Amino acid sequence: MSKDLPPSRKLVALNPAPRHMPPNWKPPALAWAANFSGQTTPVVMGYFGTQLPSRDYSRSSSRMLEFFDCENAPDNLEHGRFIDRAGCYNLMSFAYWTDPGRYERWKEQSGFEAWWNDPARSAEQRGHFREILTVPLNRFETIFSRDTLVGVAKTGCPVVGPIREHNYWGSMRDRIQASADDDLTSLHGERLPRLGSAATVGRRLRVATPENLAVIRSGQDWTDSTGNELAEYDALVRPALVEAMNFLRDHADESGCCDLRFAEETNRTGSPLKKTFALSYFLTLAHLEKWAASHPTHLAIFAKFLTMAKEYGSSLKLKLWHEVSVLPGTGQIFEYVNCHPETGLLPYFRSEEC
Numbered sequence: 500m501s502k503d504l505p506p507s508r509k510l511v512a513l514n515p516a517p518r519h520m521p522p523n524w525k526p527p528a529l530a531w532a533a534n535f536s537g538q539t540t541p542v543v544m545g546y547f548g549t550q551l552p553s554r555d556y557s558r559s560s561s562r563m564l565e566f567f568d569c570e571n572a573p574d575n576l577e578h579g580r581f582i583d584r585a586g587c588y589n590l591m592s593f594a595y596w597t598d599p600g601r602y603e604r605w606k607e608q609s610g611f612e613a614w615w616n617d618p619a620r621s622a623e624q625r626g627h628f629r630e631i632l633t634v635p636l637n638r639f640e641t642i643f644s645r646d647t648l649v650g651v652a653k654t655g656c657p658v659v660g661p662i663r664e665h666n667y668w669g670s671m672r673d674r675i676q677a678s679a680d681d682d683l684t685s686l687h688g689e690r691l692p693r694l695g696s697a698a699t700v701g702r703r704l705r706v707a708t709p710e711n712l713a714v715i716r717s718g719q720d721w722t723d724s725t726g727n728e729l730a731e732y733d734a735l736v737r738p739a740l741v742e743a744m745n746f747l748r749d750h751a752d753e754s755g756c757c758d759l760r761f762a763e764e765t766n767r768t769g770s771p772l773k774k775t776f777a778l779s780y781f782l783t784l785a786h787l788e789k790w791a792a793s794h795p796t797h798l799a800i801f802a803k804f805l806t807m808a809k810e811y812g813s814s815l816k817l818k819l820w821h822e823v824s825v826l827p828g829t830g831q832i833f834e835y836v837n838c839h840p841e842t843g844l845l846p847y848f849r850s851e852e853c
Contacts, residue, residue, distance in 0.1 A: 510663045518679070519669025526667075528808045531660030532674065533641040533652035541635045542651055543602040544824070545573070545594040546778065550587050550626030550838050556580055556769065562614070563592050564767065571605035574654035579762030579776065580769070584748050585841040587626075590769075591762065591778075593716070597654050599633060615836075621703055626838035632714065633830040640674035643820035650716055650822045668792045671823055672784060683711045683825050685783045691755050695846040703836045705853040706844045710828030712757075713784040717821035718764070718776035724816045728807070732817055735803045743796035744777050754794070755786030757847050780844060784825055 510525065513532060535542070547563045567576055573594035580590050596602040606612045614620075620627055641652045642665060652658070664673045672678045686709055696704070719740065721732055744761040747754055757780040764774035781787040791797050808815060833844050834853060840846065 510661055511659050512663050513659070514664055514673050514676070514679070516679070517664050517670075517673035519667065519673050520664060521667055524663060524667060526661070526663065526665045527805065528666060529645065529661040529813075530642050530665045531645055531658050532643070532662050533648075534657045534659045535636050538597060538636060538656070540597070540599055541633050541830075542639070542654070543596040543599050544632040544634060544651060545596070545602070546628075546630040546632075547592045547594065548628040548630075548843075549590045550583075550628070550842065551589065552624040554586075554588055556588060556590075563590075563611075566609040566611040566614070567592070567594065569605070569609045571601045571608060573602075573605075575650065577650070578765045578767060578769075579760075580765055580771075581760045581762035583760060583842065584758075585839050587839060589760070591760070593650065595651050595654050597656070602631075620836045621701055623837060626700075626836060626842065628835045628838055628843055629832065630834075630843065631832040632824060632826060634824045634826065635677075637676035638827065639822060639824040640671065641820070641822045642671075642674065644818040647720060647818040647820050649718055649720075649820050652820070652822065669788070671791075672788065675784075675823065675825060677825065678784070683713075683784050685709055685711050687782060689755075691752055691757065691782050692847055694849045695840065695844075696850060697840045699835065699838055699840040699842070699845055701837055703853055704834065704845065704850040706833040706835070706848050706850045708826060708828070708831045708833055708844065708848060709782075710826075711783055712826045712831075713781040713787050714779070714824045714826065715781070715787060715821055716776055716778045718774060718819070720774045720818040720820075721816070722773040723818075724773075728811060728816060731807060731810075736800065736807065736817075739796070739799040739803055740775075743794075743800055746794070746796045747777075747779060747790070751847075754790050755782040756780070756790070757782065758843050784823075787823075 574597050575595040577593045583589055664670045724732055747756040748759040759777055759779045761777045764772045835842055835845055
């Protein structure tokens with residue numbers, strides 16, 4: 500533990516034996532993490548999407564919002580909108596429950612399950628999808644700038660930090676407890692399969708997700724950035740970020756990234772916030788790590804952010820965060836109703852009518 504930091508800035512070790520941390524490591528920038536050590540059940544991360552028939556967000560609203568105003572509502576709820584790789588406009592809500600039992604009660608009592616299973620969904624002009632991740636505590640990690648509680652970290656859990664397992668290659672894996680004795684590989688090996696069906700419109704399909712699919716939701720918040728800092732972010736970091744996200748979205752076979760949705764975060768009524776995030780699915784954690792550690796598009800983001808971090812130090816107002824999960828092979832629900840064949844995981848893994 501570093502002795503040259505004031506008491507509030509003492510570095511905290513999340514993992515007693517990190518496999519990839521350099522000797523005597525002290526991160527060049529500070530970061531914090533959520534602490535779920537007091538919890539005994541998995542968390543549920545529910546991603547609910549609406550695929551729009553037009554290219555106009557202003558005339559669209561998601562029926563999903565009505566279901567969240569009830570008992571057993573999510574512990575945290577966030578919203579976004581994005582254009583997918585087929586050029587379709589999509590709305591999404593991101594819901595988090597720390598108690599799987601509350602999620603089960605919510606979907607019944609809210610009327611969502613009855614609405615979702617109504618055959619009318621398959622005949623609408625819109626498409627719908629739900630991706631319900633049930634993640635054991637030893638299979639996900641979070642990291643964020645101070646006072647930036649987002650996603651699963653905003654469910655009321657304690658925060659620890661600043662942490663040591665940060666800002667070196669392999670630190671993401673070190674923060675996932677299951678990786679201590681499991682390489683988290685895929686039965687598909689290194690190559691992303693193409694086992695999906697092209698006949699998806701008008702159908703209700705459930706995709707069988709493979710063991711150790713890696714999920715990352717990674718965000719940027721410039722709400723408090725002003726002046727030169729905001730100008731530098733707009734001129735340097737944001738263009739590099741967009742280029743990287745477009746690469747992952749459009750080069751699945753090369754990157755192992757099954758799907759990437761680069762979203763503009765919105766409030767409940769659909770108005771855009773000064774925030775963006777990407778939701779990505781990778782065949783394995785290793786595919787995500789390889790892109791992060793070696794691909795020019797990510798190295799450009801990394802370098803430009805470190806330049807800003809060194810320039811502004813503790814006065815930097817730009818906030819960054821992510822949450823990463825490595826999914827078990829069972830207990831996951833990925834369902835797509837009346838969606839185009841390039842939606843989500845549909846192109847890659849086998850699906851069946853549900």
